[in-house]
Structure formats: C-alpha cells, structure tokens
Amino acid sequence: MHEETKEFLFLLILLMIFGIIYAVYTVPTQIASGQGIPYPDPRLADIHEESWAETGPRIFSAFILFSVLSVFIAIILTLVWRSWRLYGGERRHILVLFGKALGLYLISTVSAVISLIAFLVFQKSYVTNNIFGLVYPVLLPITYAFSAVAAYYTFKFSYWFAFREEPAFSRKLTILLPLFLLLIVMVSPYNWYGAYTLDKSIPNIRPITNVILFVILLLAIVQSLIFIKARLSVETDPINRARIKTIMLGFALVLAIYIFNVIYEIFMTKMLIIFILSYFITGLSIILVYLGLISPRFYMRYLERRLSK
Numbered sequence: 001m002h003e004e005t006k007e008f009l010f011l012l013i014l015l016m017i018f019g020i021i022y023a024v025y026t027v028p029t030q031i032a033s034g035q036g037i038p039y040p041d042p043r044l045a046d047i048h049e050e051s052w053a054e055t056g057p058r059i060f061s062a063f064i065l066f067s068v069l070s071v072f073i074a075i076i077l078t079l080v081w082r083s084w085r086l087y088g089g090e091r092r093h094i095l096v097l098f099g100k101a102l103g104l105y106l107i108s109t110v111s112a113v114i115s116l117i118a119f120l121v122f123q124k125s126y127v128t129n130n131i132f133g134l135v136y137p138v139l140l141p142i143t144y145a146f147s148a149v150a151a152y153y154t155f156k157f158s159y160w161f162a163f164r165e166e167p168a169f170s171r172k173l174t175i176l177l178p179l180f181l182l183l184i185v186m187v188s189p190y191n192w193y194g195a196y197t198l199d200k201s202i203p204n205i206r207p208i209t210n211v212i213l214f215v216i217l218l219l220a221i222v223q224s225l226i227f228i229k230a231r232l233s234v235e236t237d238p239i240n241r242a243r244i245k246t247i248m249l250g251f252a253l254v255l256a257i258y259i260f261n262v263i264y265e266i267f268m269t270k271m272l273i274i275f276i277l278s279y280f281i282t283g284l285s286i287i288l289v290y291l292g293l294i295s296p297r298f299y300m301r302y303l304e305r306r307l308s309k
Helices: 003-033 042-047 052-084 089-122 135-163 169-186 206-234 238-294 297-308
Strands: none
Touching: 003 135, 003 169, 052 089, 052 238, 089 135, 089 238, 135 169, 135 206, 135 238, 169 206, 206 238, 238 297
16 A cells, blocks of 8 residues: 555544544543533623624524535535546646645535534534534534644645655654644543633633644645745746746635634634635635646636736
C-alpha cells in the first residue's frame, strides 16, 4: 500500500476512534457530573444564551450557511475529481491532495449541518430524553477535528504544488503534533461543547481547544502561503504566474476568515454579520484556489486577454 494511502487511513481511523471516545465517554461523563447546562437557559443571560429568541437566529443562520457551504464544496470536489482522472504522475497527485482536503472539509461541514438540525429540532443544545438528543454535543467536536485534518492536507497540497515532493517528516510535525494534542485535549470532560457550566470552580478548557485549533489552521495556511510564494519566485511564464497568484489570493483570504472567526468568538450574536462574512469568504477562497489550480478554459481565456493588453 502506498505510504500516502497508509497515512490517510491512519488519520481517518484516528478520527473514528476520537469520535467513539467522545460519544461513549466524554459526553456521558459531562452529563453524569450534572455540571453542564444545555442552552438556551435563563441562567445564561450574561452570554446571550438565555432564550431561543437569542440563540435561535444564530443557530438557524449557521444551519443555512453550513448547508450552502456543504453543497458548494461538494460541487467543487466533483469538478476536481473529474479533472484528476485526466492526469497522471505529479499533477494527479497534487489534485488528489486538494481533493482530500476538500473531502475532509465537506465531512466537517456536513457534520455541522446534522448537529445544527438536531439543535433546531430540540431547540436545545442537548436533551437526554431522546436518542437523538445528544447529536449536537457529539458532532460539534468531530466537526472541528475533521477541519483540523483538512488543514493538514491543505498544507500537504500546497507543498506538493510548490516543490513536487513529499514534505519532510519534521515539517509535517509542525501540523501533526498540535493536531494530536487537539484530539487529546478535546476528549476531556472539561472540554464543554454544547453546554456551559456556571460553577467557576469547574475547569473549562474549551478556550484552550479553540486556541490549539486556531494555531493548527494558522500554521497550515501561513506555511502554504510561504510554499506557494516560493513557487511563484521561480516561475517565469506569465500565465502560470497569474494562476499561482490566484491560488495565493485564495489562501490569503483564508487568513481573513480566521480573523473573522476570532472576532465572532469574542462577540458572538452581537456580531452575526462577521459569521456570515466568514463563510462567504470561505466560498470565495475555494473558488480562487480551484481557478488557479484547475484553470478551466474560461479562466485561461480571461488571463490571456488580460495579459495581452
């Protein structure tokens, strides 16, 4: 079996094990402790989670945005799949890596959609008297875990695109080590997803989890920009340079998304427009990377016309 396939299967199995542990240990332990408060709840007024009137619009907006994003990623992934069948060798491998990153992001967004459907149905982050009542707190960390692995494959895709070779193991560890740390930290019962705790003596390590996830995404995108810039510096063909710049712009927009998400985490429902903008820019960044990488005929004609002026 090819080493790349082994690595991919290993990470998928790791994610499955993480999901099982979270479902059978973390969430039941949190519920048994009696410390977690599902929201909305009148006691959570200070964080604007006291009623469905406060929480509902945010959850419904997230459901619409993740649904649209899932459909969009699925369409782009299909186009990438159709393209990689036409090539062999290094170009095919680069397209396959891009497809894996998109596929993992798709699993992440679909998980988010399913969890949000459960939230909308029960109008609570979780309920314990229904078999589907724990869907939201179980799938939310799985959503984050898949997005972190998708960031790793974004990193690998950009390295292969720039240098046409496998990144060194030491370089891979810059993403893999915080990724493994993220999964270990997330299974802790003190990592409150889908619940809040009012007892200040009870630890809440979710902010730490958010920071680790942000670091993973940031490391992947910053390194990707560095790799692609290195490729641009040695490219002489004007058309290819324009394509590479398009990909770079797509990755640069991802940095803006992370900044928006940090702002959203700080202000929550007060800054719903930030949440909406971040997902609009996500779609735009995927389009730009797709155009630069695949370069369909209409985009090539556009670049030729622009460069001929």
